[in-house]
Amino acid sequence: MKVLVTGGAGYIGSHTTVELLEQGHEVVVIDNLSNSSHSVLDRIKEITGKSPSFFEFDLCDEEKVFNFFESEKNIDAIIHFAAFKAVGESVENPLKYYRNNLSSLVNILNATKNYPSLKSFVFSSSCTVYGQPDILPVTENSLVKPAESPYGYTKQVGEEILKSVSLQSNFPIISLRYFNPIGAHHSALIGELPNGIPNNLVPFITQTAIGKREILSVFGNNYNTPDGSCIRDFIHVVDLAKAHVVSIERSIKKQNKSNYEVFNIGTGVGYSVLQLINTFIETTGVKFNYKIVERRAGDVEKIYAETTLANTELGWKAELNLAQMLLSAWNWEKYLGKN
Numbered sequence: 177m178k179v180l181v182t183g184g185a186g187y188i189g190s191h192t193t194v195e196l197l198e199q200g201h202e203v204v205v206i207d208n209l210s211n212s213s214h215s216v217l218d219r220i221k222e223i224t225g226k227s228p229s230f231f232e233f234d235l236c237d238e239e240k241v242f243n244f245f246e247s248e249k250n251i252d253a254i255i256h257f258a259a260f261k262a263v264g265e266s267v268e269n270p271l272k273y274y275r276n277n278l279s280s281l282v283n284i285l286n287a288t289k290n291y292p293s294l295k296s297f298v299f300s301s302s303c304t305v306y307g308q309p310d311i312l313p314v315t316e317n318s319l320v321k322p323a324e325s326p327y328g329y330t331k332q333v334g335e336e337i338l339k340s341v342s343l344q345s346n347f348p349i350i351s352l353r354y355f356n357p358i359g360a361h362h363s364a365l366i367g368e369l370p371n372g373i374p375n376n377l378v379p380f381i382t383q384t385a386i387g388k389r390e391i392l393s394v395f396g397n398n399y400n401t402p403d404g405s406c407i408r409d410f411i412h413v414v415d416l417a418k419a420h421v422v423s424i425e426r427s428i429k430k431q432n433k434s435n436y437e438v439f440n441i442g443t444g445v446g447y448s449v450l451q452l453i454n455t456f457i458e459t460t461g462v463k464f465n466y467k468i469v470e471r472r473a474g475d476v477e478k479i480y481a482e483t484t485l486a487n488t489e490l491g492w493k494a495e496l497n498l499a500q501m502l503l504s505a506w507n508w509e510k511y512l513g514k515n
């Protein structure tokens with residue numbers, strides 16, 4: 177298959193590009209490198225021995241998107257990752273998020289309306305669409321709650337756009353609702369590259385453990401959970417990447433049950449922030465400082481996935497455990513420290 181991966185130099189995109197290349201697929205990457213770098217593409221080559229074709233431009237540029245699909249023929253599948261993802265920044269600058277995350281999606285869909293070879297479209301959605309679910313684990317039929325942030329709203333609206341487009345499109349569309357992706361490729365050559373101070377838990381931990389940050393703040397220990405800290409469904413980014421490969425294979429084999437489908441992509445197991453910290457220390461043998469501070473606005477108390485639908489329909493299951501996720505994240509941080 178020839179697969180277009182937008183945002184293919186980013187965190188999840190680069191791991192998915194590796195999985196696709198290793199399965200023998202041809203990959204075309206579009207990325208504006210706003211939150212990644214060209215060296216990621218070199219490292220994808222180092223891992224796989226193959227290079228994806230690379231186009232550097234912004235998907236908000238409608239003309240460039242149209243020209244791309246005019247010149248690049250025979251794409252079988254699109255995996256659309258390219259988007260901004262910092263929750264706090266989206267609250268401060270909502271229009272930046274609406275413009276970037278929504279207009280890029282609309283531009284691609286517009287340009288591929290009559291694109292003959294396209295057989296599959298996969299969208300990066302998020303468990304953020306559920307807000308704080310009333311019942312756990314959360315299923316794909318759980319209520320979509322009012323978004324807590326403009327970032328979350330772009331995922332909800334993105335899904336709605338795709339649902340309506342799927343009524344007319346010749347290709348099936350799948351939204352994957354990711355839980356909390358962490359970890360890095362086992363080669364330690366690619367991983368998450370946060371810009372500045374990390375917002376997310378695991379990059380903050382690894383940066384503190386290596387000495388780039390002084391102390392980790394744990395946001396709250398008075399939640400209604402066994403140890404008082406929030407609970408999340410952490411999933412290894414390589415397992416998540418594999419879910420994309422099986423999703424496009426499903427569409428190529430025409431196995432979709434409808435033209436628009438949604439799957440939760442998590443492990444089905446919830447771990448608390450404090451459990452994760454302890455697992456990191458036990459697994460790596462590296463201690464670091466942390467302190468309990470106030471709750472962070474907008475955080476949900478606990479969420480983890482019901483994954484039966486992905487297990488049965490996609491034939492996909494997360495394989496790597498929390499210790500493996502954290503060890504790979506640590507190896508990646510050490511690699512960054514040396515390079």
Ligand code: UD1
Nearest residue numbers: 261263302304375376377378380393394395406449472475
């Ligand atoms: C958030 C988004 C999610 C998005 C993901 C990746 C929401 C509600 N969630 O997930 O949609 O896909 O980021 O960008 O919009 N924590 C600390 N200290 C820290 C950092 C985090 O204690 O320094 C805690 C948080 O309070 C939370 C947990 O760790 O309980 C996970 O936080 P984080 O890694 O930021 O992910 P989410 O907020 O779950």
